[in-house]
Amino acid sequence: MTEGVFIGGGGPDHAVPQYLRFDMANRHGLIAGATGTGKTVTLQILAEGFSAAGVPVFLSDVKGDLAGLAKAGSPEGKLHEPFLKRAGIIGLDLVYGAPPVVFWDLFGEQGHPVRTTVSEMGPLLLARMLELTDVQEGVLNVAFRAADDEGLPLLDLKDLRALLHWCGQNAQDLSLRYGNVATASVGAIQRALLVLEEQGGTHLFGEPALDLADLMAVDEGRGRVSVLAADRLMRSPRLYATFLLWLLSELFETLPEVGNPEKPKLVFFFDEAHLLFDDAPKALVSKVEQVARLIRSKGVGVFFVTQNPADVPDDVLGQIGNRVQHALRAFTAKDQRELARAAETYRANPAFDTAEAIAAVGTGEAVTSMLDLKGVPGIAERTLIRPPASQLGPVTAEERSAVMAASPVAGRYDVAVDRESAAEMLAARAAGAAAEAEKALAAEPADDGLTRARRYSGARSFGGAHSPGGAGTGQRIGAAMTDALAKELKGTTGRRIVRGLFGTVFKGR
Known part of the structure; x- marks a missing residue:
């Protein structure tokens, strides 16, 4: 096995191979850059590299482009010649191929349905999804505690609605046992649930719930790449961010400690990461920072993908060791300050000015810094990103259906189950x-x-x-x-x- 995922070529004439070390992949990473600068291709080649090494990958497909991972690239494509030229520059023997891919979709349209239960989601993340006030979140916590104490399984939104109705009827008695339960707050939560249902939240909750083992499988020596169709989900950004945060928390709560493995057990890509932190309460950001710090000992690497490094809070940014910075445009004074701030996070390279390089790199090129053997960030390098082995761009509906029909989880989640709850x-x-x-x-x-x-x-x-x-x-x-x-x-x-x-x-x- 090679020492890591081959990123591309850096140094003079882009002839120096750049790797993201497998044993440092659980130190997390950042892929940033303006729209159209090549973040999707970088995400794609990282997924291919990890999969080839037997590392499962989970990523969200916000624009539909990453579905191309399921199909090998072709020398007949219009990009073959530019890719071949780039491969020659960085010393890559370009061989087309595709990793094993499983498509998932919260709505069950472009992939296998992915569900969790209300109880597994928990009150904190659900309150975040519903945009509740502190008082309303407190009432929701009481409802969950009452359900836990009385043995009431909360599987879908129907269960939560019935529980809240019961809490409203018995507000006085519950207030004596758990603290104040205002019927007005119960009503406000019910209204928020209506909004969530209109956004498609009903599809998220129910059974059979997602088994994390299906995301962490290795198929014939290659890590399974789970692609979540997120183009429709992105219309409800709070639902999207909370779902991915729940999935990350499930990994944190479930996986055992493994210390510093030779390669990660799973690599998790959080695309449009700014949605996780927009208007997030300080307590939630603090917990995200805590998970980012602790989950690496579970063997999970988390890569945040966003337009600007400033989208990620400093406490979380401080946990990130591997960086791929595509071009940032500095048209305004604020843009220039953020560009300078992004450059300050890199070890200076005497061969060029980091800020100027970040502003000047072209599409398919990036300023990179990867952790070395001792976990020390490498100096900044202008890196020409390698071309992907799989198809660049979306697949057809027929090709997607064929992948789903041959999927190892076909039929396991397709039919919802509504048991007594x-x-x-x-x-x-x-x-x-x-x-x-x-x-x-x-x-x-x-x-x-x-x-x-x-x-x-x-x-x-x-x-x-x-x-x-x-x-x-x-x-x-x-x-x-x-x-x-x-x-x-x-x-x-x-x-x-x-x-x-x-x-x-x-x-x-």
Whole structure:
């Protein structure tokens, strides 16, 4: 195995090979540059290189161009001659080929459906997705805690809606147990869920949930490349960013510690990374920085792909060791300041001015700096990026369908499963409570020898003074419900769900 992914040629006349070392790939990376400067090709060649070394890759395809990874390039294409010329300059023997690719799609249209459960997403990331206030996030945390304590599985948005409805009905009782639950906040969360459903969030939640093993597979010695179709998903940027952050947190919570492996267990590309940090609360950015710092010991390398390094907070940027900087345009005073700031993050090369090089590199060229054997950033190099071995550009719908039909996960996620969960359990509980109430009311002696027709309103799970039958009857029903709840809690508190750093379900190591 070579020492790393071959990036291209640097130095005088672009004759010095530039590598991203496999044993330093879990120190994370940055691919930055203005639109049209070659970031997509850089992402593509890195995915090819890691796959060839047996390292699985996950990436999002924002524009549809990266689907070409599934098809080998061709000497018949119009880019063959320019690619052949570039390969000659950097000393590359250009051989076309394609890594094993699996297409995924949140909406199940351009790839296999990818789902998680509401419980696995957790309250923190869900609050971020719904753009909740601190107070509303607090109420959502109470709802999740109540669901955990009472053994109510939250699988899809239907379950979460039913749980919030139940919380609103029993706000007073829940407030005594967990803290204030304002019905106005419950209503606001319900409205936010409506917006999420309109954006397509319903497709994200449900079963069968994504098995991380399907992203980390090696097929015949080559790492599987998982390509998430994100062109439609990008219309809901908060949903896109939160989903990828959830996936990153799942990897963090699930994978065991491996220290410093010879090569990463998975490389994760976060395209349009600025969406992760736009308007993000400080607490969330702090957790992202914490994950970026700790997940490298799990053998996962994270590459942030964005237009400008300034899109990534300094605390996160400080965790990044490998950098590929395509051209930055400096048309305004702000652009010039950001260009100078980007240049300051590189070790100076006496052969050229770094800031001038970043502004001047052409399409397919970049200023690079990779970690060396000791983990020290290399000096800046003007690097001519190697041509990809797979097709540059999208595939046809027929070609995509053929890849999906031959996929190793074909049929595993295609049909949604709706098993009994919180919505059904709460409905059954309400029906049982209504039946018990009807029975209790029917057992009371009739007034003045006459039988009164009584019906359970179903307005609240816990009885009260205003329940049908007067204060005495309401108190008896309330006491019975309280006893039933106490018995249920005795059996469920011991199996309370443990949640990790992001509030996602902790699966152990």
